Amino acid sequence: MTTDQDQTVTRIQVGGTGHDPYEVLVGRRLLGELPALIGPQAKRVAVLHPESLAETGGTLRQDLADQGYEAVAIQLPNAEEAKTVEVAAYCWKALGQTGFTRSDVIVGVGGGATTDVAGFVAATWLRGVRWIAVPTTVLGMVDAAIGGKTGINTAEGKNLVGAFHPPAGVLCDLAALDSLPVNDYVSGMAEIIKAGFIADPAILDLVEADPEGARSPAGPHTAELIERSIRVKAEVVSNDLKESGVREILNYGHTLAHAIEKNERYKWRHGAAVSIGMVFAAELGRLAGRLDDATAERHSAVLKSVGLPLTYRGDQWPKLLQTMKVDKKSRGDLLRFIVLDGLAKPTVLEGPDPAVLLAAYGEVSE
Numbered sequence: 443m444t445t446d447q448d449q450t451v452t453r454i455q456v457g458g459t460g461h462d463p464y465e466v467l468v469g470r471r472l473l474g475e476l477p478a479l480i481g482p483q484a485k486r487v488a489v490l491h492p493e494s495l496a497e498t499g500g501t502l503r504q505d506l507a508d509q510g511y512e513a514v515a516i517q518l519p520n521a522e523e524a525k526t527v528e529v530a531a532y533c534w535k536a537l538g539q540t541g542f543t544r545s546d547v548i549v550g551v552g553g554g555a556t557t558d559v560a561g562f563v564a565a566t567w568l569r570g571v572r573w574i575a576v577p578t579t580v581l582g583m584v585d586a587a588i589g590g591k592t593g594i595n596t597a598e599g600k601n602l603v604g605a606f607h608p609p610a611g612v613l614c615d616l617a618a619l620d621s622l623p624v625n626d627y628v629s630g631m632a633e634i635i636k637a638g639f640i641a642d643p644a645i646l647d648l649v650e651a652d653p654e655g656a657r658s659p660a661g662p663h664t665a666e667l668i669e670r671s672i673r674v675k676a677e678v679v680s681n682d683l684k685e686s687g688v689r690e691i692l693n694y695g696h697t698l699a700h701a702i703e704k705n706e707r708y709k710w711r712h713g714a715a716v717s718i719g720m721v722f723a724a725e726l727g728r729l730a731g732r733l734d735d736a737t738a739e740r741h742s743a744v745l746k747s748v749g750l751p752l753t754y755r756g757d758q759w760p761k762l763l764q765t766m767k768v769d770k771k772s773r774g775d776l777l778r779f780i781v782l783d784g785l786a787k788p789t790v791l792e793g794p795d796p797a798v799l800l801a802a803y804g805e806v807s808e
């Protein structure tokens with residue numbers, strides 16, 4: 443049976459300079475859109491998917507083969523284990539063996555880790571081939587698949603190797619979320635809440651009105667939360683693809699988060715680390731005299747209400763501080779953080795006093 447809900451598709455445009463504009467589609471049963479996005483020139487299509495979506499990847503490969511493409515499925519490890527140079531090299535080898543040319547197309551189906559690698563492989567193969575993102579997690583839909591930041595981790599830090607290489611289109615099929623484990627669903631809520639604090643406070647109102655509903659794809663506001671967050675991301679990256687200015691606001695909470703992820707050898711979910719990172723950033727903004735107490739406290743309350751973590755090991759501060767020094771926003775020896783001047787007023791805080799940083803860490807320290 444087809445319902446009205448199945449047929450509603452929202453299209454959000456991502457524009458910009460230096461690349462073709464593209465659309466993010468949100469709805470259900472969107473895979474029919476793939477051939478048009480793949481385009482008439484492609485002979486071969488490589489479908490990159492994580493182990494957990496082996497069936498989806500296989501079905502998609504078969505559909506594309508039935509439509510006349512020479513389609514291969516390339517299985518990646520789940521989650522952050524995919525974001526390594528070894529996995530990228532495995533993909534390059536598979537593309538080479540398939541005879542993948544510049545007119546062929548990569549499709550990344552999976553969470554943010556998968557689309558980060560798929561995009562990176564697309565950016566590097568033959569110095570850049572077309573790719574399409576089919577995000578299957580909340581986090582992938584609202585953030586990772588949009589904007590063309592692609593990359594992998596190294597032992598020294600998160601996303602340290604990568605390229606800006608926007609996709610030709612993004613297909614967010616909400617039905618994919620039904621199989622997502624609750625922890626992964628909630629991890630994506632961290633980036634949704636981030637979008638609320640940096641740009642669209644209506645998101646926070648929706649989460650606060652029904653925190654339990656915000657933990658599940660069956661919640662009453664799922665589509666609205668996802669679409670609002672996509673609009674925030676689309677607007678920012680349309681204005682600054684290569685992060686030479688406003689795009690830095692999307693890094694709210696990420697300076698500490700990435701250090702925690704590295705410290706945990708990339709075993710933590712990104713959203714869990716971002717949650718702690720935002721509580722830290724809010725306190726940093728408050729201690730720097732930028733953010734009011736109520737908005738700072740609102741961070742812990744809303745993040746906790748959906749089940750995200752707020753604290754991390756106190757004894758790890760020296761190591762985290764060291765790692766933060768190689769954050770991509772740093773310039774020379776200058777540490778730079780995104781903080782809030784108020785709700786939806788993100789700004790940069792440069793070179794905060796080490797004592798203030800330590801005091802802010804006290805807020806998340808356990």
Ligand SMILES: NC(=O)c1ccc[n+]([C@@H]2O[C@H](COP(=O)([O-])OP(=O)(O)OC[C@H]3O[C@@H](n4cnc5c(N)ncnc54)[C@H](O)[C@@H]3O)[C@@H](O)[C@H]2O)c1
Pocket residue numbers: 492493494495519520521522525552553554555556558578579580581582585586587588589590591592601618619620621622623626629630711712713
């Ligand atoms: N490029 C960007 O702009 C950007 C933005 C935000 C985050 N990221 C990156 O995204 C990554 C996190 O992405 P994530 O939270 O989507 O996690 P993830 O990609 O690690 O996926 C989480 C887990 O869910 C599984 N999975 C994916 N879809 C599923 C589904 N529909 N049903 C069941 N299981 C499914 C995966 O195999 C994995 O085990 C991090 O590496 C982060 O750095 C990138």
Ligand SMILES: O=C(O)C(=O)C[C@@H](O)[C@H](O)[C@H](O)COP(=O)(O)O
Pocket residue numbers: 585589591600601633685689690692693696770
């Ligand atoms: O798109 C961006 O820009 C972001 O900062 C979004 C973040 O949510 C995302 O985690 C991104 O991968 C972080 O990028 P990085 O440049 O700090 O590695």
Ligand SMILES: [Zn+2]
Pocket residue numbers: 585633696712716
């Ligand atoms: Zn993020």
